[in-house]
Amino acid sequence: MQAKSGSPEQMTFTEQARRAQIIEAAVEVIAEVGSAGASFARIAERAGLSSTGLITYHFANRQDLIDSIVREVMTAFAGHVGPLVAAAPTPAAALDAFIGANVDFIRSHRRHLLAVLDIAAGSRDTGDGASASAAVARADLDALQELLERGQAQGEFRAFDPRSVAIAIRSLRDGILGALTVDPDLDLDAYGSELRTVVRLMTAVPPYAQGETS
C-alpha cells in the first residue's frame, strides 16, 4: 500500500520513473532554497504533481526522500569519478584525476551537489549517526586516505599525516561549491587548474628540502 524502499528491481517502470521525477524536482528546489525551505508543497509544484500525497506515496517519509537523493547523486558521482581515478597509472596521477573529475562533475551537476552539500550540512544530531550522507562522506574520505597512503608507500608523496591531508583535500573539493554559491560566475576551469597545482604542491616530495633537512 505504501512507499517501498526496496531494491529497484522490485519496482515497476512507472514507479521508478515517478521516483526519479520527484528526486529531480527535489534536487532543483533544494539547490535553490535549501533543504530547510524545500517543502513537499514546493517540490510537488516543481514536479508538476497534483498533490504532496504523491511524494509520501512513493517515499516512506521525508528522510527517505532525502536519503534517496543523496544515494542517487553519490552513485552518479562515484560512477564518474571512480573509473577516472582507477584508470590513473600512479597515485599522484590518480589524485590529479580525482581533482579534475570532481571539478568536471561539479560543473555538470552543480545543483545536484549543492543539494547534497546542503543536506549534509543539515544532517546532524539525528541520533542514529548513520544518515545516508554521513556514511557516504566517511567512505569517500577513507578512499582518499587510502590513495594517499599508497602514494606515500610508493614514494610519490611526502611524509604527512594521511588522514589530515585527506581531510584537507576534501575541504578543498567541498569548498568549490561554497565558492560557486557565493560567486556563481567563478571561472571553474581556472580554479580547477589552480586547485590541481595546489594539491600537487602540498603532497609532492620537496625536491631539495628532502635532502636539506636530512
Place this chain on the structure above:
Amino acid sequence: MQAKSGSPEQMTFTEQARRAQIIEAAVEVIAEVGSAGASFARIAERAGLSSTGLITYHFANRQDLIDSIVREVMTAFAGHVGPLVAAAPTPAAALDAFIGANVDFIRSHRRHLLAVLDIAAGSRDTGDGASASAAVARADLDALQELLERGQAQGEFRAFDPRSVAIAIRSLRDGILGALTVDPDLDLDAYGSELRTVVRLMTAVPPYAQGETS
C-alpha cells in the same frame, strides 16, 4: 517599545545580559540542530526562559537574532585573529599566523563557528545578497586575497591567482569545522600543524624557482 537594535551603549545592563544569554543559548542550539531546527521554543528552553515571547522582546525578529549572533561571533573572531595576523612581520608569517589563530579560535569557539557556518550556508535565496553573514564572508575573503597579493609583491609567495588561492585557503579553514562535525575526536593540534605545512607548501616559492631568480 521593544527590541532596540541600537548600539550597546544605549542598552541597560539587564538588556545586554539577557541578549547575551539568548545569543549563547541560540548558538548552542544552532550548533546542535542547525539554524533551521533552532526554533524559538528550543532556544527559550535551552536558555531557561519562560516563553519565546522574551526572545521577541529582546530581538525584533528571528533575522535580528541571527544577525546578532553572526555579528557577535565575527567580532570576537576578528578580535582574536586580526591582531595576531597584523603583528606578523611578513606576509608568509601572517598567513601562518592566520591558520594558527583560526585553529585556536575554532578550538575555543567550536559551537559558535559551527553556528555561524550553518547560518551562512542557509542564507541563500534572500536576493538582497546583503545578509550579515554574506557581507562578513566577502570581507574576510578580500582581506585574505590582499594578504596573498602583498606576499607575491614581496616575492615571498609563488605566482598564483590570488583569488583562487584565497578561496582554497578559506576552504581549508572552513573544512576544519566540517571535519570536527563528522569526527569530534579529531586531533586539532595535529591537524592544525599539518594545515600550516600544507598552506606553506602551496604558497611558497618553489626552491628551484627561488634559486633561478636569485
Place this chain on the structure above:
Amino acid sequence: MQAKSGSPEQMTFTEQARRAQIIEAAVEVIAEVGSAGASFARIAERAGLSSTGLITYHFANRQDLIDSIVREVMTAFAGHVGPLVAAAPTPAAALDAFIGANVDFIRSHRRHLLAVLDIAAGSRDTGDGASASAAVARADLDALQELLERGQAQGEFRAFDPRSVAIAIRSLRDGILGALTVDPDLDLDAYGSELRTVVRLMTAVPPYAQGETS
C-alpha cells in the same frame, strides 16, 4: 497544491461545499464578535472543523476568506435587489423598490450584512484602497447616484445634489443594521415602511412646485 481561488467551476463539489460551510460559519462569528474578534480558531470551532488548518487549506489567506465572504454576500445582495430595481417602471418606483428590497434582504440576511458591514468598517489604512468591500461600496453608491440623476432628468425628483442624496440614502440603508444591532426587536416592517415614506418625501418634487410647472 492548496487554496485555489479559481472560478467555482474549477472546484470539486466537496471543495465548494466546504468553502460554503466555512464562509457561513465565518459570517456568523463575524456578525457576533466582529471581524477583529473572528479568529480562525473561533470560526473552525463554529464550523465544527477539527483544526484551523482546514481553513487555510481552502482559503489562501485570512484576506482571501474575508474577500470571499464579501463577494458571496454582495453577489446574493445584487441578485435580490438588482432585478427588483430594474423591473420598476420609473426612477421613483425604482428607488422605492430599492428601499423595500434592501429591507427584505436585511431581514433574511441580517448576519451576512452585519458581517460585511463590519468588514467594510475595518478595511481602512490598507492604502491600496481596493479591498473587495471598498470597491463594492463605491459601485453601489455610483449606481444609486445614477438612479437619482435619471429621476431628476425625468422630472420625478426635485433639484438636489445627487451625490449628497445618494450618500444620505445609503446612510439610511446602512443605519438599519446599526439599529438592529442596538435593538434586535426593532419592527422591521414598520421601520421599512417609514423609511420608504421618508425617502419619498426627501426626493419628491414639492407639490406647489409640481403645480407651478404643470
Place this chain on the structure above:
Amino acid sequence: MQAKSGSPEQMTFTEQARRAQIIEAAVEVIAEVGSAGASFARIAERAGLSSTGLITYHFANRQDLIDSIVREVMTAFAGHVGPLVAAAPTPAAALDAFIGANVDFIRSHRRHLLAVLDIAAGSRDTGDGASASAAVARADLDALQELLERGQAQGEFRAFDPRSVAIAIRSLRDGILGALTVDPDLDLDAYGSELRTVVRLMTAVPPYAQGETS
C-alpha cells in the same frame, strides 16, 4: 497603586494630564488604524511614552481606556450640541440646529468621532450589554425621539413613528462619518446643507397633502 477610575476630583493634576495625553494619542491611532489595530504599543509610541506599562498604570485595562475615550468625546459632543439645540425656539428649529451642530462638531472633531464610531461598531457581544458607547447611543436616540414627539405635539412635524424617524435621523448623522472615511474630500458644507433640507422635508407637515387626505 493602580489605575483609579474614580471621579476626576480624586486625581492629581499630573494624573489628569497623563490620562488626557494617552486618550488623545489613542484617539489618533484608533481613527487611523481602527480599534482592533490600536495596540497599546502603537498608542504608547504615538504618545511618546516609554512603555505600555504606563497605559495600564493609568487605566485599569483596555476596556477602561476605551470607555474613557467614549466618555470624553461624548461629553464634549454633548457640550457642543446640547446648548445649541436647547437654545432653539421651536422643535423644528432645534432639529435644524441639531443637524448643523453635528456637522460642525464632526468638522472640528473628525478623528475623535471616527474613533468613537469605530469603537461603537466593534462593541458587541460583551454580555453586560452596557458598554459605555451603547449606553450613550441609547440616551442620544431617546433625546432625539423626545424632540420629535414634542414637535408633533406642537403640530410642527407630520405624523410619523417617532422612534423610526429618530433612528433615520441618527443614521443620516452617523453616515456623515462613513462618507468622510470613504471620501475625505467631501464638501461638508454642501453635504450639511443638503442634509438639513432632507431632514426638513422628511419631518415637515406637507402643505397640501394634509388637506387632501382629510
Place this chain on the structure above:
DNA sequence: CATGAATGAGCATTCATTCAT
C-alpha cells in the same frame, strides 16, 4: 510616578503525513 523587563495566551500560517476513494 514611572520604567522596562517579563509573562503566557493567542494569532495566522506552514508543514509532513494519513487516508478514503
Place this chain on the structure above:
DNA sequence: AATGAATGAATGCTCATTCAT
C-alpha cells in the same frame, strides 16, 4: 497508481497585563 481532502503539531510573532524597582 494517483488524488485531494483532512489532520494536528509546530512556527514566529503580537499583545495586554503584571510587577519589582
